[in-house]
Amino acid sequence: MDAADGDERGTTERVLALLGLLQQRHVWTGPELAGRLGVTPRTVRRDIERLRTLGYPVAASQGVGGGYRLGPGKDLPPLLLDDEEAIATAVSLLAGAGGAVAGAGDAALRVLTKLDRVLPIRLRNEVRALSGSVESFGGGRPAVGPDVLMTLARACRDGVEVAFGHPSGDEVRERRVEPYRLVASDRRWYLFSYDLDRDGWRSFRVDRMTDVTARTWRFVPREAPDAAAYVQENVASRVYPHRARFLVHAAAGTVRAQLPASAAVVRPREDGRCEVLSGAGSLDAVILHMVLLGHDFEVLDPPELGRRCRELAERLLAAGATISPEPGGS
Template sequence: MDAASGDERGTTERVLTLLGLLQQRQVWSGPELAARLGVTSRTVRRDVERLRTLGYPVYAGQGVGGGYRLGPGKELPPLLLDDEEAIATAVSLLAGAGGAVAGAGDAALRALSKLDQVLPTRLRHEVRALVGSVESFGGGRTQVGPEVLMTLARACRDEVEAGFDYPSGKELRRRRVEPYRLVASDRRWYLLAYDLDRDDWRSFRVDRMTEVAARAWRFRPRAAPDAATYVQEGVASRVYPHRARFLVHAPADTVRAQIPASAAVVRPCGGGLCEVLSGGADLDDVLLHVLRLGHAFEVLDPPELAERCRVLAERLLAAGAQDAPPPPDTEEP
C-alpha cells in the first residue's frame, strides 16, 4: 500500500470517528473534538466539511455555548453503531417482534429490515446471525446479556457445539450441546439444543446459563422439532408432574387471549373448537383454570381427570341442591 492510499484510509477512519462522536452528544466544541481525534482544530473543520459533502447536516455555532452538532436530515447516510449497540438494538427489536410490546411486532420487523440495510457488512452478518437463530411465542423480558445471546446465535448459525454451566438440582454441571434455535417467550429466553450427554433434545433457560462459550467442533444438523412449539410445550406442560388436554368449545384466538403463552398451548381444531394442553403440580388447579375460562369443554387426557370432573360435579350439585339454612335467631336491641 502506498503512502497516499494509507493517508486516505486514515482520513476516512478519522471522519467516521468524528461522525460517531457527533452522534453521541448534542454539541461538541472544536477543541474537544480536536483532542478526541488527536488533530488540530483546522483539521476538524476540514473533516466537518467532508461530512457535509457526504450529506450529513453538521451545524456550527459561534460564541459561548456554540460548537458542532449533527442536525436531522432526510438523507442521512449509513447508520454508525458499534458492536454492542448493534447487538442491543437487534435484541430489543426481536423482543418487540416477539410480542413483548403490544402491537409492536410488525413495526419491529420493519425496523429490523432497515437496520440490516444500513449496517456495515461485518455488523450486518452479526445481526443476521441473531435474527436467523431466534423464534418466539411471546417476547423475551428477563434481562440477558447481549454477548451471551450473540455467542449462542453465532453457534446456531455456524453449527458449532456450545458449552455452559447449568443448574442441576443444587449444583452446576457443564452441558455440551448442539445449539439449534434461540426462542423468546413472554417471560424469558430459551435455547433449544441437542444435549450430547443426554442424547436428546432439551430446552435451556438462557438466564440460568453461566460461562457460555462456543466450541470449535462443528456438527451436522439433526432433524429437529419446531423450536417455538417444543419450548412452549415444555414451559406450559412438560416441566410439570401432571399434564392435561382439553377440547374447549371456543375459537383458538379467543382462548389464546385468555391464557398466557407460557401457561398453555392452544391449537385450533376447526369448527370453533380448540385443544388446550397445560400442566401443573395438581390437576385440580389445571381443571379450575380451564373452568374459569367460561367455555364449555371436554377432558381428553388423562382419563382420571374426567372421573375427577364427575366427582366434583356431584359435590357441586349436592351443595347447590341443599336448602339454605335458616338465618340465626337475633334479638331486637
Template sequence: MTDRGTTERVLALLGLLQRRRVCTGPELAERLGVTARTVRRDVDRLRALGYPVHASQGVGGGYQLGAGQDLPPLVLDDEEAIATAVALLAGAGGAVAGAGDAALRALTKLDRVLPARLRHEVRALAGSVESFGDGGRPLVDPAVLMTLARACRDQVEAAFGYPSSGTVNERRVEPYRLVASDRRWYLLAYDLDRTDWRTFRVDRMSGVAARTARFRPREAPDAATYVQESVASRVYRHQARFVVHAPAATVREQIPASAALVRERDADSCEVLSGAASLDFVLLHMALLGHDFEAVNPPELRERCQVLAARLRAAGSALA
C-alpha cells in the same frame, strides 16, 4: 478500482445526504474538501450501489437522497453502529414487548460486521440500559443471548452449568435455536450426554461458553412447537389434554402461550394441552375459561371432574 480514501469520502457523502433533505453541490464540495466534479462522480458511485440520489437545478436545487423500491446496503458510522447494537440488546433482553426474537436476529446479523474495536463500547453501554414493567420476567444477560445466538449460527458446541435436583451440572449441547416466549428465553439444543433434544431456560444457565468443536446439524423438531410443549406440559408431573368448544383464537387470548398449547380442531373447537403439579388445578383453570369442554386424558381426569363437581355442589347447597 476504488481506493480506501475514495470509499471513506463516498460514505461521508452518504452521511451528509442522509442528514439533510437537500444539499447543493458547492456545499457538499466544501464539506468534503473536494471539487464539484468529484462530488458528481461520488454521487454516481452511490447511484451504482443502489442509492437513489436525485439532482435538481435552479434556486433551492441540489442533491437529495430519495426513497428507492429496493433497500440499498445499510451503512452506519461508529456512533450509529453502537447506538443500534445497544438498542437491539435492550430489545433482545426483553425491554421491548414482543420484539425480543426479532431484535436478537437483527443483532446476530450486525454482529457479523461489527468491528472488534466497537464491541467493548457496546458492552459498556448495554450495562446502562434497563427496563421496567416486564411483568416479572427474569432478567437475561444480553451477552449470554449473543453467545448462544453465535453458537447456533456458527454450529459450534456450547457448555454451561444448569440446575437439576438441587445441584448444578455441566451440560454440553449442540445449540439449535433460541426461542422467546411471553415470559422467558429458552434454548432448544441436542444434549450430548443425554443423547436427546432438551429445552433449557436461559436465565437458569451459568458459565455459558461457546466451544471450538463444530457439529453437523441433526434433523430437529420445530423449535417453537417443541419448546412450547415442553414449557406447557412436559416439565410438569401431570399432562392433561382437553377439547374446548370455542375457537382456537379465542382460547389463545385467554391462556398464555407458556401455560398451554392450543391446536385448532375446526372453526368452533380446539384442543388444549397443558400441565400442572395438580390435576385439580388444571381442571379449575379450564372451567374458569367459561367454555364447555371435555377432559380427554389422562383417565383420572374424569374422576377428578366428578369429585370437584360434587364438592362444588355441596358448597352451593351449604350456602342455600
C-alpha cells in the same frame, strides 16, 4: 481529472462518507455535499453515479427544495454508523431484546448478531459497560447477560457446540449441546438445542445457565422440530407433574387471547373448536384454569382427570344443595 479522484482509497472513503451524509438527511444540495466533503460539485456528481452503479437509488431533483436524496430500493442498503451511533444501536438492541413489542426480541437479537460481525473490538467494551446501566421494571424477563445472549446467538449462527452449567436437582451439571435457536417467550429466553449427552432435543432456560462457552467443534445440522412450538409445549406442559388435553367449545383465537403462550398450547380444529394442552402442579389446578375460561369443555387426557372432574362436580352440587334455586326462596 479532478484531484480528488486521483487516489482510489481516498475515492472509496469519500463515497462512503457521501453515503453516510445521504442517510443522515432527507435532501442535500450539490454545493452542500461538496462543502461537507471538501470537493467540487463535479466530483459529487461522479460519486453519486458510483453509488447508483452499486445499486443505491439516489434521486436528483431541480428547483427550489431540490437536491439529492437516498430513496427506498428493492433491497435495504447497508447502514453506515459512526462509533457513537454503533454504540447507541447495540445498547438499544440489548435493552430491546426483552422488549414488550411482539416479535421485537427475536428481531433485535438477529440484528445484534449481524452488528457483532462488524463491531470493532474497541467498541465492544463500551457496549458491555453501557448495557450494564440499562434496566427494566414490571413483568419483564429474568436478567440475562448480554454476553451470554451474544455467545449463544453466535453459536446458533456459526453451527458450533456450546457447553454450560445447568441445574439438575440439587447440583449443577455440565451440558454439551448443538444450539439451533434462541426462543423468546413472554417471560424468558430459552435455548432450543440437541443434547449430546442425552441424545435428544431439549430446551434450556438461559437465565439458569452458568459458564456459557462456545466450543470449536462444528456440527452438521440435524432435521429439527419447530423450535418455537417445541419450547412452547415444553414450557406449557412437559415441565409439570400433571399434563392434560382438553377439547374446548370455542374458537382457537378466542382461547389464545385468554391464555398466555407460556401457560398452554392451543390447537385449532376444523369444527370451530380447539384443543388445549396444559399442565400444572395438581389436577385441581388444571381444572380450575379451564373452568375460569368460561367455555364448555371436555377432558381428552388423562383418564384420571375426567374422574376428578366428576368428583369435584358432585362436591360442588352438594355444596349448593341447601340453596333454593328460586330467587327469594328460603
